[in-house]
Amino acid sequence: MKKKIEETMRVSIFEVFEKMFYIFLEPLDDESNEYDMEAAISFEGFLSGEVRLLLSMDIANTMIQNMLGLEKDEITRQIIEDCSKEAINMICGNFLGKxxxxxxxxxSIPSFIEGGSRPGPLNSMNQNQSSASAGMNFTGIETGKNAYKMDFDSDEGRIGVIIAAND
Amino acid sequence: MSFNVLIVDDSNTMRAVIKKVIAISGFKMAQCIEAGNGKKALEVLTDNRVDVIVSDINMPEMDGFELLKNLKGEDLFKNIPVILISTESSEKRMQDAFDLGAKGFIKKPFTPEAVKKILNEVIGESNEEEDRRDDEGFDF
Incomplete structure (x- = not known):
């Protein structure tokens, strides 16, 4: 199941970023913690859990510029928040559908925070997950057997996605 | 021929995205009208001629499914084709939408090509239905 979740999530992330933001991502081997904001959404069904999208300010600005055709000086905090929430909503919905x-x-309704550490339900995950973010303090997530973190690089900056699922 | 499109979504940003995607898709859009939820969409419809509605599902006050039910009960609006747009695209969710009268379903993420294709299919069907009704209306 872990492999299927990771692979399905990867495909969903690529699809959302290519179709909606015209950004082409490459999987990143090194783990990155250099993010400025986070959007999160939880889901319930035969599989329950949470997905978090970590973004640098650079890539958030590019996403908005590409998606809405705005200039950098037209981008407001509200637009960044809306865009980040929409992105996590699409990634999660696309992932579950696939x-x-x-x-x-x-x-759930997506949430958004800039910087800081988010204490959340993900820190209740169990241990023994190699790709979970050991030592990552951005989201307060501890390693867990059902928590996966993936980092991606692009010409416009990096993104990280964390998924925690309990089946 | 160009068409008036009503976009219903509680997110200003998403409304702007849908509007931009329809514009760049090449679909012949005359006027784009916006509403923040189903209730506001019904208000907008009383003052505007709308050829097709593109609506989100999850919205406060009145969601996309409720909007479909309300449109069905109004003689003036029941023939306006509605396309629902959502990230939640399970087979059941889509079937529920079609059962309530939706004419199309756009899954997010979407491309301009996919949006144009569905709009043209729905508008085409709608025009054919209207022609049929016109034909049936004359008794020679």
Missing amino acids: LDSTKVFKL
Whole structure:
């Protein structure tokens, strides 16, 4: 299941970034913690959990410029928040649809924070997950067997995605 | 021929995105009208001629499914085709939408090409239905 979750999530992330933001991502071997903001959404169904999207300010600005055609000086904090929430909503919805289109999932309203550390339900995950973010303090996430972190690079900057799922 | 499109979404940003995508898709859009939820969409419809509605599902006050139900009950609006747009695209969710009268379903993420294709299909169907009704209306 872990492999399927990781692979499905990777495909979903690529699809959302290419179709909506015209950004082409490459998987990053090194782990990155250099992010400025985070959007999160939780889901319930046959699989329950949470997905978090970590963004640098540079890539957030590029996403908005590409998606809305705005100039950098026209971008407001509200637009950054809306865009980040929409991105995590699309990634999670796309991921769940690909995982099993016959099942219905309930998605929460996305949340958004800039910088800082988010104490959250993800820190209740168990241990023994190699790709989880050991030592990452941005989100307060500890390693867990069902928590995965993926980092991606692009010409416009880096993104990170964390998924924690309990099946 | 160009068409008036009503975009219903509680996110200003998403409304702007949908509007931009429709514009760059090449779909013949005359006027783009916006509403923040289903309730506001019904208000907008009383003052504007709308050819097609593109609506989000999850919205406060009145969601996309409720909007479909309300449109169905109004003689003036029941023939306006509605396309729902959502990240939640399970087979059941889509079937629920079609059962309530939606004419199309756009899954997010979407491309301008996909949006144009669905709009043209729905508008085409709608025009054919209207032609049929016009034909049936004359008794020679």
